[in-house]
Amino acid sequence: MDKVLSYLTLNTRQFHELSLRARVILSQLPLSLTVVLIIAGGALFHPDLFESRSFLIGVALQAVLLAVCVLVPWDRLPHASFLVIPLLDFIPIGLMRYGAGTVITGVGLLTVFPVIWLAASGLFPRAALTAGFLGALSVVWVPVFVTDAEVNSSSLTQSILLPFIMLAIGVTIRVMTASMMAQQEVVEEKDRALQVLLEDSARRERLLDTVVNSLDVGLIAVDETGRPVLANRKLEAFRALAGGSGDTAEEDLHIYLQDGETVMPAVRRPTRRAAEGQVFSDYLLWWGEQPGQRVLSTSSRLMTNQAGTREGSVVTFSDVTELVAALNAKDEFMATVSHELRTPLTAIRGYLELLTTTPDLDPEVASGLEVVSRNSERLHKLVVDLLTTAEGPPEIVPVPTDFSDLVGRRVATAQERNSNPLVRLDDLTAPGLVALCDSSRIGQVLDNLLSNAIKYSPAGGRVTVRAAEVDGEVECSVTDEGTGMSPEELKGVFSKFFRTSAARNAAIPGVGLGLAISKAIVERHGGTITCRSAEGQGSIFTFRLPVAHIDQDRQLQAR
Numbered sequence: 435m436d437k438v439l440s441y442l443t444l445n446t447r448q449f450h451e452l453s454l455r456a457r458v459i460l461s462q463l464p465l466s467l468t469v470v471l472i473i474a475g476g477a478l479f480h481p482d483l484f485e486s487r488s489f490l491i492g493v494a495l496q497a498v499l500l501a502v503c504v505l506v507p508w509d510r511l512p513h514a515s516f517l518v519i520p521l522l523d524f525i526p527i528g529l530m531r532y533g534a535g536t537v538i539t540g541v542g543l544l545t546v547f548p549v550i551w552l553a554a555s556g557l558f559p560r561a562a563l564t565a566g567f568l569g570a571l572s573v574v575w576v577p578v579f580v581t582d583a584e585v586n587s588s589s590l591t592q593s594i595l596l597p598f599i600m601l602a603i604g605v606t607i608r609v610m611t612a613s614m615m616a617q618q619e620v621v622e623e624k625d626r627a628l629q630v631l632l633e634d635s636a637r638r639e640r641l642l643d644t645v646v647n648s649l650d651v652g653l654i655a656v657d658e659t660g661r662p663v664l665a666n667r668k669l670e671a672f673r674a675l676a677g678g679s680g681d682t683a684e685e686d687l688h689i690y691l692q693d694g695e696t697v698m699p700a701v702r703r704p705t706r707r708a709a710e711g712q713v714f715s716d717y718l719l720w721w722g723e724q725p726g727q728r729v730l731s732t733s734s735r736l737m738t739n740q741a742g743t744r745e746g747s748v749v750t751f752s753d754v755t756e757l758v759a760a761l762n763a764k765d766e767f768m769a770t771v772s773h774e775l776r777t778p779l780t781a782i783r784g785y786l787e788l789l790t791t792t793p794d795l796d797p798e799v800a801s802g803l804e805v806v807s808r809n810s811e812r813l814h815k816l817v818v819d820l821l822t823t824a825e826g827p828p829e830i831v832p833v834p835t836d837f838s839d840l841v842g843r844r845v846a847t848a849q850e851r852n853s854n855p856l857v858r859l860d861d862l863t864a865p866g867l868v869a870l871c872d873s874s875r876i877g878q879v880l881d882n883l884l885s886n887a888i889k890y891s892p893a894g895g896r897v898t899v900r901a902a903e904v905d906g907e908v909e910c911s912v913t914d915e916g917t918g919m920s921p922e923e924l925k926g927v928f929s930k931f932f933r934t935s936a937a938r939n940a941a942i943p944g945v946g947l948g949l950a951i952s953k954a955i956v957e958r959h960g961g962t963i964t965c966r967s968a969e970g971q972g973s974i975f976t977f978r979l980p981v982a983h984i985d986q987d988r989q990l991q992a993r
């Protein structure tokens with residue numbers, strides 16, 4: 435009943451959202467209220483109306499039907515049961531119309547209420563329209579047949595317009611209701627789809643939350659202005675280590691450079707770099723104060739929207755303290771061992787040189803000394819490589835250098851040392867190239883690329899060296915037709931101690947340090963080194979160096 439009242443007080447609840455019982459009462463109320471109005475009008479102006487038994491029975495029946503609407507638990511009965519009320523409504527209306535006679539005319543128009551109800555219910559449309567028509571017809575015709583009055587064409591057609599008007603109203607209501615119901619169906623369908631989407635997105639959010647917070651890696655997502663949009667618990671723990679809390683700005687965190695003491699400038703900090711759209715991997719930070727300082731490796735990736743426009747970035751932080759400590763220990767070990775090896779090796783090489791220059795050596799001894807000398811040279815190269823690697827970034831003194839001449843000399847030396855004389859060496863370097871570089875270090879790079887190209891070439895293979903100026907840089911490439919590498923192997927080719935399985939299986943001498951050193955040297959010059967290779971077809975190693983400027987050229991000529 436509360437619902438009915440709240441609806442009557444124009445509460446904004448939708449009619450179809452009410453319970454079936456409330457809807458039945460609401461549908462019956464207009465008729466009942468109109469009957470109350472007729473009674474009131476009759477009491478005021480036509481008291482003789484209440485002398486008619488038919489009228490009084492009609493009113494009583496109408497009251498009974500309203501009571502039935504209120505008392506019957508319609509929600510628990512079969513859905514269409516309520517239609518019995520509008521069908522029964524025709525009886526009290528007929529009785530009241532007959533009773534009112536000529537005292538109050540137009541009572542028959544009350545049939546409009548059950549007709550509208552039947553048509554608007556949307557149930558059994560044709561049957562409902564027919565029932566409405568027949569109901570209205572019986573209101574008009576039954577009195578003609580049950581009273582003593584003569585049944586003739588005049589008495590039958592006197593009020594015949596009423597059922598037809600009711601039929602027309604019923605059809606109109608039916609059409610409007612059908613269209614409204616179709617619209618409502620569409621709206622409800624959209625509502626259901628929206629609900630499903632909402633639930634799905636809530637589920638995804640929970641999943642993301644769980645995954646993000648169970649990671650052992652700190653994670654932060656920032657929008658394109660650098661404002662954090664997501665951060666996980668691990669990141670909060672890391673921030674606490676660097677003297678920060680939830681809202682501490684990144685520039686206020688205690689983050690240091692490799693020496694663990696120099697404060698990292700704000701512009702080089704990872705979230706700032708990511709907010710500027712930079713993408714990086716394995717970027718190391720020394721995090722927090724000593725003791726207990728940690729080393730974090732950070733990486734950033736871009737977030738893009740459907741149109742491919744940058745929407746922000748994600749930065750990850752992983753603790754690599756133990757790994758860095760292990761690598762440092764390995765480098766220290768390598769440095770110590772190489773130092774210890776270098777001293778006796780220097781003595782061995784010195785004495786060997788003395789011995790090999792001794793006159794009138796027995797040819798057998800001379801050839802033995804030759805083998806010892808070759809192997810001590812290999813050992814020496816290995817020790818030098820180990821020391822270079824352990825010492826960290828190489829020291830370089832870049833000066834304008836005649837690059838074409840440098841390449842020519844290194845190719846000639848490689849030709850002399852050629853361990854694989856069946857390999858042909860071609861130098862296609864453009865003349866007059868001047869690069870800004872440290873000639874001994876770049877010579878080391880060239881030696882390494884050339885010796886590799888020869889080592890990994892089959893007999894009869896060809897090694898070609900090319901150098902030219904490209905896009906304001908000196909570009910030099912060493913091409914071979916040798917074993918080549920698989921795409922997987924290619925990924926690790928510049929890593930320390932990397933060797934392909936083909937090199938190991940063929941027992942080709944080497945420890946996998948030459949390319950790592952070459953890369954460090956080229957990058958120290960501000961240059962780049964890359965490799966393209968296809969298994970069984972050969973490889974091309976290309977490095978680029980800055981070109982020397984004109985004033986530097988003059989300096990070169992003056993030397």
Ligand code: ADP
Pocket residue numbers: 882886887890914916917918919927932933934935937938943944945946947948949950972973
């Ligand atoms: P190494 O002393 O073993 O040659 P490098 O660092 O120079 O060390 O090379 C690393 C590895 O890369 C080699 O062991 C070899 O497996 C592979 N490699 C280098 N250059 C070539 C090449 N030109 N052709 C095929 N494989 C190569």
